[in-house]
Amino acid sequence: MTIKEIAQLAQVSSAAVSRYLNGGYVSEEKKERIREAIEKTGYHPSAQARILRTKKARLIGVVAPKLSSESIARVADGIGEVLAEKQFQMLLTVTNNRSEKELEYMRLFENYPVDGIILIGTVISKKHEKFFEQSKVPIVVLGQYTDKANCVYHDDYGAAKDLAGRIAGKEKKKIAYIGVTRDDRAVGQEREDGFRAGLLEAGIVLPEELYGLSEFSVESGYRQAKAILEKNSDIDIISCATDTIAAGAMEALKECKKERREKVKVTGFGDNQFLKAVSEGITTVHFYYKTSGIKAAEMLLDIIEEGHQVPIRMKLGYQIMEH
Amino acid sequence: MTIKEIAQLAQVSSAAVSRYLNGGYVSEEKKERIREAIEKTGYHPSAQARILRTKKARLIGVVAPKLSSESIARVADGIGEVLAEKQFQMLLTVTNNRSEKELEYMRLFENYPVDGIILIGTVISKKHEKFFEQSKVPIVVLGQYTDKANCVYHDDYGAAKDLAGRIAGKEKKKIAYIGVTRDDRAVGQEREDGFRAGLLEAGIVLPEELYGLSEFSVESGYRQAKAILEKNSDIDIISCATDTIAAGAMEALKECKKERREKVKVTGFGDNQFLKAVSEGITTVHFYYKTSGIKAAEMLLDIIEEGHQVPIRMKLGYQIMEH
DNA sequence: TTGTAAGCGTTATCAG
């Protein structure tokens, strides 16, 4: 079913049908005939032909490291919400945490072409930045700061510093920290640096043997925590760069003797709903993930539709969820 | 940059370039010139024009109720994996659990058009079934059984029955069940019916006052569990239709006196990694979510690429994770 | 208001 056939059925030109569809000049009389013809045939215009002609796809490419992470899923939910509302479609690819894939997919999107790209960022390399600068389609980076592209990110440093200050607060506790690769600037670098800075203000220097480097998984968090717990018998707090790692730490703790288990506290980042609900709950940082998805999508659509050219770097706050 | 410009640069016809791109007859000599021209210009063919011409978009539409649920995210991860491997793109829409939206989005996809649709199912209405039957593009339903479309689903009934049998086993326990709307056949109906059947075999009839109806949220699970706990002082087990609800139940339990809290066990469905990791862990059912996403995507691509016409209803097994 | 016709960037046919 094509626009021509509708035109024939309604005894008008295809241009008239096109105008009808897109709100141009059509007389009432013809409008009615066209409406009928479309109704009868169940005609739908071909998105592809329109895109080819107009160069507007109403399509946003989203690149995510994975979906099976509560924080990322919340972000993606937020993006989807805005896109649906504005009648944009979301083209989604998942990299399984392989940062090279990000570039590959962004290039794919650029040439598809989509109207804009949202990158849920992990490791922003020089190549990424070069891409941001030369890309033909607007890009918003989510979750990482970069000065080469518009971005929406969280106050990882501030939150970590705040958190460290609070838990170190009263008496000087013995605190361990399990982080992730510093290649991930937000989660690896900012959180660790902020955390160390917060401790320092309380007069504590994080010693090497109380630092662990973990992957983004419960399993890895478990192993790191286990190693630290085995070598240090008098820890008060294990702070983790993500709630996933924190879950692993709590798993490790389960294997300790009761009195010890009850003494050691675990903290995380992300305010995972399951951690909150069960067991004792942990002190964690609430970031506005869904909001970040919403803001990023809105920002991108703004650029696309209104042609805004002002570079924006949007930092979102946090909330410490103490327990 | 278009195919014509490349043709000019390489001193060949656009047809030759097209053949080069799609593996047709081109002499070595021309191949080389074309390769150079493409290299130099960084040319990428327009996906849209090709789609318009070939009617093959290499595009799969996925309709999901939400992403911020571990099980659904795992499913989506599985789908994405297969699609990426086979060079298909995923167009994703999220309905926020509004089942009418599912139809709207599937229609949108049908007319886009995409090459196939995967519906991560919740409530399958008559309208859904009608759509399955008349759809122009192949559809695979995931997570729900239907005889009107190809589907991949989990053995919800069997798992629930098995689970109920095991926990009721030895001495007759006092067991409560918190389910969800029976409109959701898999999660609401099958799990509840299976569970009751399992209890029955152990000689237990689930009494009305030990049944709760919850939404798909921690909060709602909490409220239902709370209500049941308040009215029944001697419960041994609270079984929940999802791990999310189970998390709510555990939250409610936290507010009970210690001796009671330690007596009551909670069970769920989904094998959520956070529930597994923290606190005491709960007995739950592991479903092969990621596998189901993989199988559904493979099934769909098989239909699209090989034109398989045999209707398939694929039921995936489960594993009880006892604790 | 309306219709005609010229593209958009490909691929497929068909005659060389």
Place this chain on the structure above:
DNA sequence: CTGATAACGCTTACAA
């Protein structure tokens, strides 16, 4: 093997 050329279904000057 190669190159014209005609679609694919739509939008948009432009002329009427």
